[in-house]
Amino acid sequence: MLSGLKGLGVTLRGALRPxxxxxxxxxxxxxxxxxxGFPALTWDxxxxxxxxxxxxxxxxxxxxxxxxxxxxxxxxxxxxxxxxKKIIESFEINLSRCILCGICVDVCNFDxxxxxxxxxxxERLRNAxxxxxxxxxxxxxxxxxxxxxxxxxxxxxxxNEKAEIKAVSEAKKASEADSEATNKQSEAPDSGEDAx
Amino acid sequence: MTxxxxxxxxxxxxxxxxxxxxxxxxxxxxxxxxxxTHGVFRMELRVDGEQIQDVVPHIGYLxxxxxxxxxxxxxxxxxxxxxxxxxxxxxxxxxxxVSAVEKLMGVEPPPRAELIRIIxxxxxxxxxxxxxxxxxxxxxxxxxxxxxNFRDREKIQSLFESVSGARMMHNYFRVGGVKEDVKDDFTSxxxxxxxxxxxxxxxxxxxxxxxxxxxxxxxxxxxISGEDAxxxxxxxxxxxxxxxxxxxxxxxxxSRYSELDFGIPVGSAGDCWDRFYLRILExxxxxxxxRQAMALLEPGDTMAQIRRIARPxxxxxxxxxxxxxxxxxxxxxxxxxxxxxxxxxxxxxFCNLQALxxxxxxxxxxxxxxxxxxLDIVLGEVDR
Numbered sequence: 001m002l003s004g005l006k007g008l009g010v011t012l013r014g015a016l017r018p019x020x021x022x023x024x025x026x027x028x029x030x031x032x033x034x035x036x037g038f039p040a041l042t043w044d045x046x047x048x049x050x051x052x053x054x055x056x057x058x059x060x061x062x063x064x065x066x067x068x069x070x071x072x073x074x075x076x077x078x079x080x081x082x083x084x085k086k087i088i089e090s091f092e093i094n095l096s097r098c099i100l101c102g103i104c105v106d107v108c109n110f111d112x113x114x115x116x117x118x119x120x121x122x123e124r125l126r127n128a129x130x131x132x133x134x135x136x137x138x139x140x141x142x143x144x145x146x147x148x149x150x151x152x153x154x155x156x157x158x159x160n161e162k163a164e165i166k167a168v169s170e171a172k173k174a175s176e177a178d179s180e181a182t183n184k185q186s187e188a189p190d191s192g193e194d195a196x
Numbered sequence: 197m198t199x200x201x202x203x204x205x206x207x208x209x210x211x212x213x214x215x216x217x218x219x220x221x222x223x224x225x226x227x228x229x230x231x232x233t234h235g236v237f238r239m240e241l242r243v244d245g246e247q248i249q250d251v252v253p254h255i256g257y258l259x260x261x262x263x264x265x266x267x268x269x270x271x272x273x274x275x276x277x278x279x280x281x282x283x284x285x286x287x288x289x290x291x292x293x294v295s296a297v298e299k300l301m302g303v304e305p306p307p308r309a310e311l312i313r314i315i316x317x318x319x320x321x322x323x324x325x326x327x328x329x330x331x332x333x334x335x336x337x338x339x340x341x342x343x344x345n346f347r348d349r350e351k352i353q354s355l356f357e358s359v360s361g362a363r364m365m366h367n368y369f370r371v372g373g374v375k376e377d378v379k380d381d382f383t384s385x386x387x388x389x390x391x392x393x394x395x396x397x398x399x400x401x402x403x404x405x406x407x408x409x410x411x412x413x414x415x416x417x418x419x420i421s422g423e424d425a426x427x428x429x430x431x432x433x434x435x436x437x438x439x440x441x442x443x444x445x446x447x448x449x450x451s452r453y454s455e456l457d458f459g460i461p462v463g464s465a466g467d468c469w470d471r472f473y474l475r476i477l478e479x480x481x482x483x484x485x486x487r488q489a490m491a492l493l494e495p496g497d498t499m500a501q502i503r504r505i506a507r508p509x510x511x512x513x514x515x516x517x518x519x520x521x522x523x524x525x526x527x528x529x530x531x532x533x534x535x536x537x538x539x540x541x542x543x544x545x546f547c548n549l550q551a552l553x554x555x556x557x558x559x560x561x562x563x564x565x566x567x568x569x570x571l572d573i574v575l576g577e578v579d580r
Contacts, residue, residue, distance in 0.1 A: 020347045032354075034379075036361035063273040101276045101367040106375070107504070115361065 031117050033147055036100050038131075039093060040116035040139035042149065047158070049076060050137055051112035052088040058104035058113055066097035067104070080160035088112075091136055095121055095129040111151050116143035221249055224561065228257050233568065234331060235575030239552075246560045251553045255546075258579040266539040271297050271371055271506040274539070279365045281541065282577040284327050287313070287320040287356075288519045290369040295450060296515035296526045297371045300508040308496040309373035310452045314489045315386065316359065316368070317517075318482040322393055323352040324520035325475045325482075328572050329400045332472060335569040336413050341403050348396035355389055358382070371506040373499035383490060390483050397479045405473060414469035418555040418567035421466060428551040431544050432522025434571060437474045438466035444518040456488045471570040507534050521545050521572055541580060545573040 022029055039058075042051045054071025072089040076082035104113050116139045123129045131139070143149065157165060227238035236257035242250035262281065266274050271293075278289040291313055298305065305313075326349045330342030353363040359378050360368035368375050404410050420430075425438040435442055443460045445453045461477035463470030510532035516525035522544025529538040548571050555571075556564045 020350075032358045032361070034359070034361040035357060061270070061273070063269060063276050099276060099365065100362065101365070102361065102375075103272060103276070103367070106272075 035117055035119075036102050036115035037117045037119040038095050038098060038100065038115070038121065038139070039104055039113050039136075040118065040143055041088070041091060041133070041136040042112055042114055042140045042144060043137055044155070047076065047082045047084070047155075049074075049082060049084070050088055050133075050140075051110050052091065053084050053086045053110060053112070054088040054091070055086075055109070057107050057109065061103050061107045063101060063103065064097045064099055066094045068092050077159070080163070081158055083156045083158040083161075088133065091133045093131050093136065094127070095131060096123075096127065114140065114143060114149070116140060117146060118143070219244070226561075226564070228254075231334075234573060237568075237573070237575055237578070239564070239568075241561065241564065243561060246562075248556050248559055248561060248564055251556050251564070253549065253552055255549070255575075255578050258575045260580065262580045263539055263541060266536060268535065270534050271508075271536070274536070275369065276365070276367050279367060280576060281543065281580060282519060282521060282524070282545065282574045283364065284574060285320045285324040285520045286364055286366055287316040287368070288517060289524065290366065291317055291451070292515060292517045292519075292524050292526050294369045294371055295517065296513055296528050297506055297508055299515050300511060300513040300528060300530060301371070301502070301506065303372045303500050303502055305373045305500050306497040307452065308377075308494060309498045309500075311489050311493050312359075312374050312378060312498065313369060314451055314453065314456070315486050315493075316356070318486045318489070319352050319355065319386075319389075321482045321520045322397075322479045323349050325479045326352075326396070326400075328475055328520075328569075329404065329472075332566075332569040332572075333404055333410075335565045336410065338404065338407070338410065341400050344396065344399055344403070348393055351389055351392060355385060358385070370499065372502045373497070377498045383493065386486065387490060390486055394480070394483055397476060397483075401476050405476065411469060413563075413566060414472060414570075415467060416465075417468045417559060417563050418471075418570065419465065419467045420551060420555055424554065425466065425551070428554070429547045430522070430551055431547065432519065433471055433474050433478060434522065434548050434551075436460065437463035437470040439464050442523075444516055444523050448516070450515070450517055452489075452492075455492065456485050458485050458488075468566055468570045475572075505534055507532070516542065519544055521574065521577070522548060524577075543577040543580065545571075545575075545577040549573050549578060 043049075044051050052069075054069045056069055056071075059065075059067045059069050069091045070089045071086045074082055074084050074087040076087075077085050100115065102115050105115055118139050121129055221242045221244050224241040224243050225238065226241055227233040228236040230237075233239070238254040238257070240252040240254065241248050242252075260280075262277050266277060269277065274293055275290055278293045279286045281289050326345040330345035333339075333341040356366060357363050359382065360366035360375070362368075420428075420434075420438055422435075422438040422440045425435045426440060430438075431442065439462055441460050441462045444450070445458075446460055458481050461474050461481065463474050508528075508530045510530055512527070512529045514525060514527045516523050518524075523542070524544055525542035527538075527540040527542070528536050531537040552568065552571065555567045559567065
């Protein structure tokens with residue numbers, strides 16, 4: 001009798017316990033900020049181009065050789081809108097081969113590749129899980145929006161920006177010189193002509 | 197033969213055999229797709245009735261050639277292969293290869309990184325032991341404990357996810373430190389988890405240790421003496437259950453274990469019950485280690501100043517650490533390049549498995565499952 005009541009008590013306690021399981025396809029567990037999903041390429045919204053320059057360092061360090069990349073000359077550099085002389089032309093990752101180790105992110109010098117939160121990908125064919133550059137960038141944009149991604153260090157100035165900075169600084173110098181000149185003009189009129 | 201059941205049967209039926217009298221031993225094939233073998237492991241049992249006369253283990257179903265693969269990988273890439281050896285205690289495996297390369301290079305990781313490593317390894321030890329309690333109980337028909345243990349193990353894995361970004365294949369330790377510092381809320385989270393795990397371990401202890409059927413099934417089964425265990429080269433809980441107080445953390449302290457105060461539980465009988473209960477005690481010791489390490493944790497660097505590509509000098513090194521399963525060792529021969537010339541692993545599961553025949557012969561088939569369960573092998577490490 002007593003043991004029966006005890007058993008009932010255990011059952012009751014079990015029934016009142018909070019639920020620990022999640023019904024997976026319907027519910028999703030929250031993903032941690034550091035969660036490493038499939039790698040994705042980040043998008044530089046200031047320059048309107050990918051961060052990736054196709055330097056191949058991630059390709060060389062990948063333990064499973066799941067990536068391939070190719071670089072090209074950057075048209076935007078020629079126009080002066082970007083500081084990147086080279087830019088990625090094509091990038092392919094075989095996600096079925098990727099082991100999500102994050103080595104590519106470690107070795108990248110340009111913050112160009114990140115482990116996104118994308119992890120639910122399955123295909124019916126053995127080699128169907130290959131992603132190309134547009135898709136990788138799409139994954140990257142989604143990830144950047146999710147975690148409010150920031151560059152680890154600001155990128156250097158582009159040729160146009162350099163020219164602008166130079167122009168601004170020169171103008172500043174000139175205006176300083178002008179103001180100095182006007183200041184000095186009141187004291188010594190000769191020095192103002194030298195500065196000009 | 198003094199089996200009472202067999203003699204009863206013999207008494208009941210008097211054989212009027214026309215041909216030669218006598219019985220023939222039967223071969224029973226267990227595995228590789230057997231739930232109790234915890235992976236792809238096959239045992240050929242020669243049984244007389246239900247009693248085991250001989251065991252022939254067959255391994256190699258999960259062989260991936262990892263040791264050979266290591267010769268073609270950079271040291272940073274080898275860490276990913278070590279994650280996949282003993283796939284339920286990944287951090288402990290990473291620690292071995294990382295400390296071996298550090299020993300060869302003469303690099304000292306910063307104190308904070310060492311403590312983070314210890315905390316992660318001890319949490320992983322508990323996670324591995326929790327899996328052991330559950331699967332071991334399932335081998336004997338107790339379904340409930342595994343659910344509770346998996347619940348607690350999930351919590352540990354969530355903590356791992358917040359630290360390393362992955363639940364199992366972390367690739368978090370680096371030669372000279374760890375990948376990145378832990379998050380700000382790590383301390384409070386880990387300490388809260390310690391309390392939860394303490395309750396979880398106590399619950400398992402209550403469910404299994406005091407269970408009469410469980411005690412009957414495990415006491416006096418698969419006994420191995422301390423001398424025999426040493427002769428077979430066993431290590432870890434299997435060795436300590438036989439009364440040999442050997443633990444690499446104490447006998448050859450690595451990392452910062454010498455600063456921590458903890459005991460080594462030692463069994464006496466060397467049977468299945470001792471091997472099980474020792475792991476319960478060990479999980480409690482691990483919790484105390486984690487709490488001490490958390491108290492020592494001070495802000496600081498987590499990575500030593502070294503080159504990105506580890507390039508150890510020519511030479512050889514052997515480093516070993518205490519894994520949940522035993523003494524995992526790595527022997528590296530370096531020719532001064534970016535990749536090891538040769539890498540050899542001393543896997544505790546493989547060495548512990550050698551004693552299987554000694555342990556099982558003379559017991560019943562159902563006990564073979566129990567004995568294999570207490571050896572707690574992981575096939576990823578046995579086959580490599």
